[in-house]
Amino acid sequence: MNTFAQIYGRAPEGEWAAPGRVNLIGEHTDYNLGFVLPIALPQTVRAQARRRDDGLLRLHSTREGGAVVEVAVADLAPGGVTGWAGYPAAVAWALREAGHEVGGAELSLDSDVPTGAGLSSSAALECAVALAYNDLYGLGLSAPELALIAQRAENAFVGVPCGIMDQMASLCCRAGAALHLDSRDLTMRQVPVDLAGAGLALLVLDTRVKHDLGDGAYAALRAGCERAAGLLGLPALRDLGPADLPAALAHLPDELRPLVRHVVTENERVAEAVAHLDAGDLAALGPILTAGHASLRDDYRVSCPETDLAVSAAVAAGAHGARMTGGGFGGSVIALVDATAAGPVAAEVTAAFREAGYATPRTLTAVPAEGARRIA
Numbered sequence: 001m002n003t004f005a006q007i008y009g010r011a012p013e014g015e016w017a018a019p020g021r022v023n024l025i026g027e028h029t030d031y032n033l034g035f036v037l038p039i040a041l042p043q044t045v046r047a048q049a050r051r052r053d054d055g056l057l058r059l060h061s062t063r064e065g066g067a068v069v070e071v072a073v074a075d076l077a078p079g080g081v082t083g084w085a086g087y088p089a090a091v092a093w094a095l096r097e098a099g100h101e102v103g104g105a106e107l108s109l110d111s112d113v114p115t116g117a118g119l120s121s122s123a124a125l126e127c128a129v130a131l132a133y134n135d136l137y138g139l140g141l142s143a144p145e146l147a148l149i150a151q152r153a154e155n156a157f158v159g160v161p162c163g164i165m166d167q168m169a170s171l172c173c174r175a176g177a178a179l180h181l182d183s184r185d186l187t188m189r190q191v192p193v194d195l196a197g198a199g200l201a202l203l204v205l206d207t208r209v210k211h212d213l214g215d216g217a218y219a220a221l222r223a224g225c226e227r228a229a230g231l232l233g234l235p236a237l238r239d240l241g242p243a244d245l246p247a248a249l250a251h252l253p254d255e256l257r258p259l260v261r262h263v264v265t266e267n268e269r270v271a272e273a274v275a276h277l278d279a280g281d282l283a284a285l286g287p288i289l290t291a292g293h294a295s296l297r298d299d300y301r302v303s304c305p306e307t308d309l310a311v312s313a314a315v316a317a318g319a320h321g322a323r324m325t326g327g328g329f330g331g332s333v334i335a336l337v338d339a340t341a342a343g344p345v346a347a348e349v350t351a352a353f354r355e356a357g358y359a360t361p362r363t364l365t366a367v368p369a370e371g372a373r374r375i376a
């Protein structure tokens with residue numbers, strides 16, 4: 001008997017999977033309505049689910065021990081469900097908020113996406129649940145529509161002011177490609193990324209630290225960007241091009257200048273990266289990654305000693321380039337390496353961490369994988 005049947009005493013109606021992601025380049029650009037370039041990971045959150053007709057949402061996760069959390073969907077309100085169950089409950093709430101007549105369900109979640117590692121297990125969880133609800137209740141929503149529901153769930157119910165990248169990545173990425181996404185209008189293009197064909201590999205080094213500072217800092221950075229756009233008379237920082245950057249910087253107070261410089265140069269780095277991918281020159285991404293990290297470290301100030309060390313050690317060990325990925329203050333670093341160098345680079349980073357007295361990083365190799373889908 002599978003887990004779902006053990007818990008709920010009957011079989012699920014189906015099973016849905018949604019992946020975590022790493023972003024190749026384009027960090028902290030999504031809420032500035034700019035550009036991002038994520039790939040989906042092979043690691044997924046899986047949701048087995050069945051409809052309930054009594055309006056109850058019953059939630060179970062293999063990550064969270066045996067307990068089933070039960071809530072009535074009609075009673076859902078922001079702040080009403082805390083902890084892990086807040087994420088799936090948030091999705092049911094956001095669907096209803098958007099006018100979709102969804103009722104109860106029983107859900108069992110399983111996952112191999114590391115949590116709190118900057119690989120977006122939260123969006124994977126939301127998207128698996130959103131897709132399950134979409135099918136169980138025959139809503140017929142598109143992937144971008146579901147991504148907006150999931151983002152609203154995380155923003156307004158869980159209380160994390162994230163942009164749209166993570167949910168769009170989880171729902172819209174395709175195997176073998178990176179998702180070149182315009183965060184303003186959600187237009188997107190699948191850009192082929194054949195790492196193996198280029199003799200390359202993408203290492204993910206999970207530093208296993210998450211500094212508490214991150215939560216409030218993210219909201220403050222977002223607010224700073226919005227303030228800068230307002231002072232410049234622009235709808236969003238995405239509307240500032242590199243040619244206008246010097247004049248814009250001269251117009252802004254000191255504390256906002258580095259934020260604006262990061263966002264403008266980062267959008268440029270996304271465009272450069274896409275051009276290199278289109279030209280089939282994958283190794284040329286390396287210096288762009290490393291420059292992106294320097295911008296996050298020195299201008300946006302969201303790196304930390306652990307991610308800085310992972311980047312510098314990886315580059316010293318021969319990586320073409322490396323950067324932190326995700327919101328920052330810990331989490332994971334990606335390093336673009338020759339396929340034959342993946343093991344040695346991981347070993348060098350691990351040795352550098354040992355020497356610095358840090359926890360042993362967890363290493364994965366990322367292959368651009370398929371976005372969210374029904375699997376049973």
Ligand code: ADP
Nearest residue numbers: 061063083084111115116117118119120121122
């Ligand atoms: P990230 O998205 O980078 O992994 P977050 O802090 O945004 O980090 O989200 C992690 C949270 O998502 C966990 O603390 C937990 O509440 C929830 N979560 C993720 N995966 C699962 C899972 N399989 N089961 C239950 N909760 C999960």
Ligand code: MG
Nearest residue numbers: 120121122123
């Ligand atoms: Mg998250």
